[in-house]
Amino acid sequence: MLYLLMTLELAGEAGRRRTRRRRPGTRGMPSRTKERPESSLPKGIGKPALRALASAGVSRLDQVAQFTEAQLMALHGVGPKAIGVIKAALEAEGKSLAKDA
Incomplete structure (x- = not known):
């Protein structure tokens, strides 16, 4: 009889889903906040634009100032x-985009 009770008890535990317990105060995913250097590109620029700027070799705001508005718009x-967003960030630093030749 004891064998029967132990078998039923083990069968019941095997059928239940086991869930992982999370640490208190976490929501599952780790935070991906990184400190941005002061001269990095401003927030508010979409990912496609960030990828286009990166492909052009631009990773900092002061590098963007070397381009004209037409050159930037030509980037897909x-x-x-x-x-x-770029103009506003440049103006905040007292800079501007390059002038058309």
Whole structure:
């Protein structure tokens, strides 16, 4: 009889789903916040524009200042929103985009 009770008890545990216990205060995924260097590209620029700038070798705001607005718009992924964010960030630092020749 004891054997029967132990068998039933083990069978019941095997049928239950076991869940992992999380540490208190966590929501499952680790935080991906990174400190951004002061001269990095501003927040608010979309990922396609960031990829386009990276493919052009641009990773910092001061590098963007060497381009004209027309050159930036020619990059696939950079649109009016990204241009506006970049202009505002440059103006905040007292800089601007290069002038058309």
